[in-house]
Amino acid sequence: MKSFNFLVIAMFLAITSCTIDKTDYEAETGSQVPESYEFKEAVSFTSGNYKITIDALNGTFYKGYNELHLKVVNTQTNQSINTSEITFLPIITNADGSKSSCPHDYNVAYDATNKYYGGYSVFTGESTTTASWKLYLSFTADNQKYEINKDITVAKQSNKNLNMTAFTGNDGEQYFIALISPQKPTVSENKIVAGIYKYNKPTTSAGTFPDPTQFSYSEVTGFTLKLDPRMPEPSMGNHSSPNNKDLVQENDGLYHGVVNYTMTGNWTLNLIMMNQNGLILKGTVVPTDFTPGVEGVKSELYIDTLF
Template sequence: MAAFTLFACSSDDNANSNSTDDFLNQMKLVQTITNEAHSIKIYTKSGVILTGYNNIYLQIQNADGTFVEDAQINWMPMMYMTAHAHSSPKSAVVKAEGSKNTYGGFIVFQMASHASEYWELTLNYTINGQAFSATDVIQVNQAPNRNVQSFKGTDGVNYVVAMVEPTEPKVAVNNMSAVLYKMDMHDYSLVTNYTIAIDPRMPGMGNHSSPNNQNLTPGFGSFYYGKLSLTMTGYWTINLQVLNELQEVIKGEAITPTNTASSIYFDLEF
């Protein structure tokens, strides 16, 4: 299972001044899920959950205000749609590095919440051998950029690919990372031996590309890592091709004079 990344940010305007864990001074409260025994506080860096890859942190609070330090937690996100329901890719939930009572991992949300279609998060956890569960609806907002794609490959398998970095792109050669999952409704498994080829283009500037890009290949924690070259500010499309372990393209098209975009892509604007 892929590891999740800890982010640092300003403690200004944080919602966690009463937390016993200094780690959460870096985070903002999203919402609290309650059951008969506990209040489970959910945090992200921004205080919202967006489509795509999200680092999410949890803290379990007892009725007396103390925080649980020894829980084993599993989570299950579910999207309930008009005709069917589906889950989403997710990591294990582990103790956050350097923390006493904060747990975390990541979830990739493929789509935003809507009036008649909504996400629900179930938390199953044990404390000293006793089992608990808590469930509530969570709001997933649309990210400003396209950072996740679901597709069926030529092998007949459904996949989800999501961009992890860059979250703050610069005019430079940026570190880029992503996660790739095979999808089967309620079951997702990491794909760790493929290649994600990238071809960044500026559609509004003659669809020009950039030098010194590096395709994404498997690395630490089952993430894919590469280099994304952005030569100017503006709107960029990051065209993708996903290649299997035999280097066969299972989805995505090369950019040519007659084909200006791939059928799978990320985009960003800065």
């Protein structure tokens, strides 16, 4: 009986703490969870009679997943080009001179419905005084190939619901997981979308820079991302939620699932990534113990969120 009374008291304290934290987080939701749904010009390039513009959410490139809309216009005729193949290659140069890229659409396809070339880039780091990003693009017009490049700025992603993570799997391959939606979750069952990508190790030596074979990435296919969301703060006691659904790949190449947020606050998406054969490439099972006053244990693979 004594044990039962202690458990009831502990649960009451935890619930009280949840209520206090919920109120605090609701008060700061506006500043903590910015939303961007309007595409604006983030950068433009000019070569000869042609201008390329790249639109991104809020007119900004952010660390993490970026949906991109590209347009090529003949500045003499003001006509848009829709028959050319566009190549898109982002490269970051570090303080030691080393260069690398990030998951991206290299061959950007034309979207006839929306009248732009649609692509994406998962920038893996922010621009700093010691790390700079540059975009390399090419397209063909009037039987002539144009190759242009331009420095860009990648900003910090202040919305934790759009966080990303990079890691080496148990198979020795380099993987990337980027959250894409929801930007602003609600206290409910939320549809969650993520991209999972892999670095393609070069099979040949480098050619003329920037050789795209040295900076190649692809969407992984047929994986499963097992999901276990928890509230890791000590006051939350490793609180979880029911009715979550693991993320599986759909026809758009992205991974879709359901995350059930039962209250506002800090949440950790504990993940286990499994390949097509059900082998675990990264991630560990999280203890189910209710631990008020103790910070919750996180998976070996996780992404933090806040709303």
